[in-house]
Amino acid sequence: MRKIRTYHEVESQTGDLLVDQIRDQRRRLDGRLAGIRNVVAVGSGKGGVGKSLVAANLAAALAAEGRTVGALDADLNGPSLARMLGAAGQRLVDGAEGVVPAPAACGVRVMSMELLQNDADAPLRWRAPSGDGFLWQSSIETGAVREFLSDVAWGGLDFLLMDLPPGTDKMERVFQLLPGLETLLLVTTPSEMSRRVVARAARLAREQGIPTVGLVANMTEYVCPCCGHSDPLFPGDGVARLAAATGLEIWGRIPFDPRLGEASDRGAPAVVASEDSPSARAFRALARRIAEPREVGEEPAR
Amino acid sequence: MKFLCIQCDHIMAFAERQLPGDGTLAAVFECSACGREIAMLTNPMETQLVSSMGIEIGGRTVPEQPMELVRSNLDGGRDDAFVEEEPPAPARPVRVEWTPAAVDRLGRVPSFVRGMVKRIYTDYARERGIGRMTPEVMDTARTDLGLEGM
Numbered sequence: 001m002r003k004i005r006t007y008h009e010v011e012s013q014t015g016d017l018l019v020d021q022i023r024d025q026r027r028r029l030d031g032r033l034a035g036i037r038n039v040v041a042v043g044s045g046k047g048g049v050g051k052s053l054v055a056a057n058l059a060a061a062l063a064a065e066g067r068t069v070g071a072l073d074a075d076l077n078g079p080s081l082a083r084m085l086g087a088a089g090q091r092l093v094d095g096a097e098g099v100v101p102a103p104a105a106c107g108v109r110v111m112s113m114e115l116l117q118n119d120a121d122a123p124l125r126w127r128a129p130s131g132d133g134f135l136w137q138s139s140i141e142t143g144a145v146r147e148f149l150s151d152v153a154w155g156g157l158d159f160l161l162m163d164l165p166p167g168t169d170k171m172e173r174v175f176q177l178l179p180g181l182e183t184l185l186l187v188t189t190p191s192e193m194s195r196r197v198v199a200r201a202a203r204l205a206r207e208q209g210i211p212t213v214g215l216v217a218n219m220t221e222y223v224c225p226c227c228g229h230s231d232p233l234f235p236g237d238g239v240a241r242l243a244a245a246t247g248l249e250i251w252g253r254i255p256f257d258p259r260l261g262e263a264s265d266r267g268a269p270a271v272v273a274s275e276d277s278p279s280a281r282a283f284r285a286l287a288r289r290i291a292e293p294r295e296v297g298e299e300p301a302r
Numbered sequence: 303m304k305f306l307c308i309q310c311d312h313i314m315a316f317a318e319r320q321l322p323g324d325g326t327l328a329a330v331f332e333c334s335a336c337g338r339e340i341a342m343l344t345n346p347m348e349t350q351l352v353s354s355m356g357i358e359i360g361g362r363t364v365p366e367q368p369m370e371l372v373r374s375n376l377d378g379g380r381d382d383a384f385v386e387e388e389p390p391a392p393a394r395p396v397r398v399e400w401t402p403a404a405v406d407r408l409g410r411v412p413s414f415v416r417g418m419v420k421r422i423y424t425d426y427a428r429e430r431g432i433g434r435m436t437p438e439v440m441d442t443a444r445t446d447l448g449l450e451g452m
Contacts (some may be wrong), residue, residue: 064397091383127375147356147368
């Protein structure tokens with residue numbers, strides 16, 4: 001049999017034209033991330049626990065305290081951050097430094113698939129010459145999140161909040177784009193089902209070596225808006241069990257508040273729209289928890 | 303990915319890429335030692351597989367545009383999602399005037415990617431000192447840059 005030199009034995013002065021393009025993408029991403037002081041990913045592993053609500057309100061709370069904040073909606077198939085932050089329908093400026101994120105009224109810079117789709121109620125679809133989407137769909141969606149990170153002119157940010165998609169597989173792909181990710185918030189509810197799914201996400205975070213992971217307990221209780229009396233929404237406390245099992249600390253407990261959803265629907269985060277509500281207070285406390293250890297001696301980004 | 307001319311034991315260099323518009327792709331590689339050429343032909347699924355990574359076989363003829371992958375592949379993109387930023391006049395070394403016929407041709411490009419395509423053509427003209435964008439210049443640019451899909 002004749003001997004054909006292997007890939008590694010063949011040297012090319014022009015390099016590998018495919019690998020080099022991947023490296024260029026990585027360089028662009030790293031360059032953009034260099035202007036962002038803190039990336040905080042908000043995930044769960046499970047859908048419907050209020051990740052986006054937490055991400056939106058946390059972004060608004062940080063912005064309200066004078067930080068420069070971006071919000072990236074990595075949930076391409078169920079985007080909601082633009083609507084929640086009041087940036088839906090805005091146009092994106094094709095700027096010299098990249099695509100300028102949409103400015104929300106609360107001061108947060110937003111990028112979301114919502115801003116790009118013609119029909120907000122249509123499922124996300126990619127142009128394809130054939131029906132073999134399962135072969136390339138995850139690749140293109142990871143690429144889209146990469147472009148949201150690297151091709152958006154975020155400018156200098158104190159915080160970039162990333163709303164992660166549900167599913168630990170998709171979370172892992174985002175983590176691979178962000179090898180230096182330092183902070184992950186895992187949103188859960190006190191339900192047993194949520195506890196089990198979020199435990200998987202917690203294990204994934206540990207395997208990925210993310211140094212700071214906190215739990216955010218959403219919908220922990222219902223607070224009567226008239227008398228202030230509160231009752232738990234779920235029997236037992238799955239969040240405390242989750243914390244004990246994973247060794248993670250509970251960073252915040254967000255009470256259920258119908259006004260949260262109503263405010264989000266009209267694009268006004270509760271921390272702005274009903275700032276004295278128990279949930280708004282809980283979000284502000286969570287924002288302080290995230291911000292305070294990082295800001296000693298730092299001037300806000302511009 | 304590398305192509306080796308077995309006869310010469312010499313690496314082949316990328317020479318040309320063609321996108322006939324049916325989802326397939328032809329990439330030509332040439333051996334600089336013996337001149338032999340080969341064409342790599344990919345079917346639509348293979349072309350899409352590579353495209354979904356945001357890379358081009360043979361390398362890029364123009365730098366990757368901001369959000370090119372999303373703009374080129376999203377189905378149902380919002381027509382008015384992007385608005386062009388007008389750079390200040392002094393920043394333009396050569397002003398490129400778009401003739402009505404060129405504007406008409408550009409108007410046939412889906413609006414979701416129109417801004418990106420316009421910038422590619424304008425940059426092409428500016429780099430070559432071309433002050434008027436005409437359909438003929440667009441045709442030349444398409445061939446030179448391997449933009450058959452645009």
